[in-house]
Amino acid sequence: MTEHEKHMAAALQAAERGVRGVNPLVGAVLVDDSGAAVAVGHHRGAGHRHAERDALARAAAERPDVDLSTTTLYCTLEPCRHHGRQPPCVEAILAAGVPRVVHGAADPTADAGGGASELAAAGVDVVSGVLAEPCRRLNHRWNLAQQQGRPFVTVHLAQSLDGRIAAADGTSQWITSAASRSHTHRIRERIDAILVGSRTVAVDDPRLTARDESGELLAEQPLRVVMGRRPVPEEARLRRGRPEGEGWLQVPTHDPLEALRRLDSAPHSGRGVRHVLVEGGSRVLSAFFAADLVDEIFAYHAPVLLGEGPSSVGPIGVSSLSEAPRFVPDPAEGGPVTLMGDDVCVHLAPEPSASSMTANRSS
Amino acid sequence: MTEHEKHMAAALQAAERGVRGVNPLVGAVLVDDSGAAVAVGHHRGAGHRHAERDALARAAAERPDVDLSTTTLYCTLEPCRHHGRQPPCVEAILAAGVPRVVHGAADPTADAGGGASELAAAGVDVVSGVLAEPCRRLNHRWNLAQQQGRPFVTVHLAQSLDGRIAAADGTSQWITSAASRSHTHRIRERIDAILVGSRTVAVDDPRLTARDESGELLAEQPLRVVMGRRPVPEEARLRRGRPEGEGWLQVPTHDPLEALRRLDSAPHSGRGVRHVLVEGGSRVLSAFFAADLVDEIFAYHAPVLLGEGPSSVGPIGVSSLSEAPRFVPDPAEGGPVTLMGDDVCVHLAPEPSASSMTANRSS
Numbered sequence: 180m181t182e183h184e185k186h187m188a189a190a191l192q193a194a195e196r197g198v199r200g201v202n203p204l205v206g207a208v209l210v211d212d213s214g215a216a217v218a219v220g221h222h223r224g225a226g227h228r229h230a231e232r233d234a235l236a237r238a239a240a241e242r243p244d245v246d247l248s249t250t251t252l253y254c255t256l257e258p259c260r261h262h263g264r265q266p267p268c269v270e271a272i273l274a275a276g277v278p279r280v281v282h283g284a285a286d287p288t289a290d291a292g293g294g295a296s297e298l299a300a301a302g303v304d305v306v307s308g309v310l311a312e313p314c315r316r317l318n319h320r321w322n323l324a325q326q327q328g329r330p331f332v333t334v335h336l337a338q339s340l341d342g343r344i345a346a347a348d349g350t351s352q353w354i355t356s357a358a359s360r361s362h363t364h365r366i367r368e369r370i371d372a373i374l375v376g377s378r379t380v381a382v383d384d385p386r387l388t389a390r391d392e393s394g395e396l397l398a399e400q401p402l403r404v405v406m407g408r409r410p411v412p413e414e415a416r417l418r419r420g421r422p423e424g425e426g427w428l429q430v431p432t433h434d435p436l437e438a439l440r441r442l443d444s445a446p447h448s449g450r451g452v453r454h455v456l457v458e459g460g461s462r463v464l465s466a467f468f469a470a471d472l473v474d475e476i477f478a479y480h481a482p483v484l485l486g487e488g489p490s491s492v493g494p495i496g497v498s499s500l501s502e503a504p505r506f507v508p509d510p511a512e513g514g515p516v517t518l519m520g521d522d523v524c525v526h527l528a529p530e531p532s533a534s535s536m537t538a539n540r541s542s
Numbered sequence: 543m544t545e546h547e548k549h550m551a552a553a554l555q556a557a558e559r560g561v562r563g564v565n566p567l568v569g570a571v572l573v574d575d576s577g578a579a580v581a582v583g584h585h586r587g588a589g590h591r592h593a594e595r596d597a598l599a600r601a602a603a604e605r606p607d608v609d610l611s612t613t614t615l616y617c618t619l620e621p622c623r624h625h626g627r628q629p630p631c632v633e634a635i636l637a638a639g640v641p642r643v644v645h646g647a648a649d650p651t652a653d654a655g656g657g658a659s660e661l662a663a664a665g666v667d668v669v670s671g672v673l674a675e676p677c678r679r680l681n682h683r684w685n686l687a688q689q690q691g692r693p694f695v696t697v698h699l700a701q702s703l704d705g706r707i708a709a710a711d712g713t714s715q716w717i718t719s720a721a722s723r724s725h726t727h728r729i730r731e732r733i734d735a736i737l738v739g740s741r742t743v744a745v746d747d748p749r750l751t752a753r754d755e756s757g758e759l760l761a762e763q764p765l766r767v768v769m770g771r772r773p774v775p776e777e778a779r780l781r782r783g784r785p786e787g788e789g790w791l792q793v794p795t796h797d798p799l800e801a802l803r804r805l806d807s808a809p810h811s812g813r814g815v816r817h818v819l820v821e822g823g824s825r826v827l828s829a830f831f832a833a834d835l836v837d838e839i840f841a842y843h844a845p846v847l848l849g850e851g852p853s854s855v856g857p858i859g860v861s862s863l864s865e866a867p868r869f870v871p872d873p874a875e876g877g878p879v880t881l882m883g884d885d886v887c888v889h890l891a892p893e894p895s896a897s898s899m900t901a902n903r904s905s
Contacts, residue, residue, distance in 0.1 A: 340841055340869070340890075341855045342705020350863040468847055478703060480843060482869035482890050484831055486858035492704045495849035500713040506703070506845035507884055516879050516886055521870055523879055525886050527703075527845050 193221040200454035201225035203318040207234040207254040231268040251279040257286040258294040279304040283314025320474035329439035338491040347487040356520025371452040376463035377407030403427040465493040476527040556584040563817035564588035566681040570597040570617040594631040614642040620649040621657040642667040646677025683837035692802035701854040710850040719883025734815040739826035740770030766790040828856040839890040
């Protein structure tokens with residue numbers, strides 16, 4: 180492993196502390212001329228500063244003794260040059276006087292790419308493509324979602340040890356632990372929209388709000404989205420008499436990609452919906468899995484056995500094991516496996532396929 | 543937490559490093575008169591020395607400077623006084639000259655109990671019942687198996703993310719990772735017998751041997767047991783033409799307790815079968831779960847989605863969630879959750895019920 184690769188590996192580790200969704204995971208490490216790390220930064224999710232700025236801010240706050248003009252900034256992704264909700268990182272790097280930038284993956288988004296050239300034009304020594312493959316793989320599904328012009332999709336599966344979401348008589352409250360449910364509500368708070376099927380609305384009448392342990396509403400609430408053609412009753416708890424557009428909407432389709440593309444332009448938090456949590460039911464989940472539109476899974480396995488009752492996921496068009504979609508443990512957000520009360524929560528991402536990696540490379 | 547409880551908690555932690563099965567989990571800590579731990583011991587499973595002897599042997603080997611006549615031995619279970627495959631611990635304690643013994647749970651086995659009185663009669667200062675409840679709970683299922691006069695039962699569930707053991711067309715090799723399968727073979731090596739249904743023999747024709755990664759037979763092989771009434775074909779791989787009694791046998795019953803009791807007296811390794819691994823199929827597993835005869839579960843969740851195909855466990859007589867059997871993470875053997883390749887292996891034990899704890903208490 181070269182010196183560059185060693186520092187990039189540390190930046191990758193930092194990136195994995197972030198949460199997936201609206202933005203890609205990015206990590207950054209500022210290294211002095213002796214090769215020692217001065218500051219480590221990462222992106223914490225939408226609305227938070229970018230990894231490069233995070234590392235620079237930490238260096239300024241914690242290591243004012245370090246002369247930044249002697250440092251190298253390692254970042255897993257090419258620094259951005261666009262004005263989004265955060266100012267461009269290129270500006271911050273130039274303002275700080277960092278003379279050398281080493282980055283991993285190229286920025287695949289059309290409106291943000293070119294940061295490396297801009298830095299080089301301003302006289303910064305730029306090295307590209309260090310550990311490019313793992314840096315790209317870290318966000319392969321985020322890149323795919325961008326290319327497909329759709330929000331990032333998180334799915335949660337809350338099921339018994341034998342993969343069921345309710346007992347034979349339909350009872351399901353509660354299969355999972357209080358800790359698992361609390362985790363789900365924290366995810367609901369930070370996504371843009373939560374999506375369920377119109378059948379689930381008719382059968383379960385869920386509220387789809389983000390709540391704390393005592394049932395109080397959290398500060399941020401997702402847009403509530405009903406997919407499918409059954410009308411949403413006036414008195415359904417997710418709308419409580421409110422007209423469509425006021426905190427909820429319906430996408431009258433059974434095609435998940437169409438539903439996602441409509442959401443991409445639905446107004447939320449001053450931007451389109453960029454991160455959706457799909458909660459069910461099993462038919463909706465099957466449709467998303469069958470279309471390869473699931474970017475991230477949180478699977479809660481509760482240590483309870485039912486033996487009968489509906490499965491978490493219905494048919495997805497797989498008849499033989501070789502056709503089955505495979506996932507890999509996702510190291511982001513504190514690691515792939517967490518004990519939540521007595522439940523085990525497994526965090527998974529789709530296995531990077533040859534096609535998705537090629538698609539990323541060509542962008 | 544008192545001084546006694548502090549040391550007993552350390553002994554409990556040591557106990558959890560053992561493996562479940564033929565013997566109960568036991569831990570021991572030898573403490574000097576300043577309250578410092580001199581040696582920690584635990585029982586590693588059938589054929590290994592008991593926890594008390596383990597702690598004493600470590601003290602002799604690693605801390606020859608310590609005068610044992612100034613120490614206290616903490617053990618989670620009352621020291622045994624019977625001659626089994628291991629010599630009685632009471633003798634070892636007296637021979638070492640340890641003047642004080644503090645133990646947690648009383649020994650519930652008829653032929654081994656009474657160690658505490660024997661120590662006291664020999665002049666040892668004995669304190670009983672420190673952290674008695676957690677010490678008893680550690681082995682509540684082992685105690686239950688003893689009371690029921692049957693082997694300890696381990697179950698393994700190897701399933702997809704959605705709880706299935708094969709795809710719609712029956713393909714199932716391999717759902718789980720090589721690391722998970724290797725773990726199963728190490729369990730097969732240390733149990734006394736492996737049990738499957740006669741239908742599984744007819745359909746899957748399994749070998750039921752313990753093998754290493756390259757397919758070579760491991761040193762110890764379990765007795766292969768077929769439960770049910772379908773005849774086992776002469777050419778079945780688990781017998782390969784050998785008559786019953788030569789490495790395999792059939793218990794022609796559908797009653798799991800009856801099958802277990804017959805096994806308890808079946809000859810294996812110079813004693814009866816005391817630890818059984820039940821591998822399937824789903825009907826056999828259902829029968830064991832329905833009869834509350836599963837003492838330990840290893841559930842391998844492979845990150846692959848099938849959507850269709852048979853479930854790992856069939857109906858167990860649960861129609862509503864409130865009736866469903868609940869399990870708890872088992873801290874023994876390195877913790878309740880292990881990443882094995884891309885699979886997550888969850889180690890579970892039945893939730894201690896009020897009745898099982900009462901039963902233990904009265905014994």
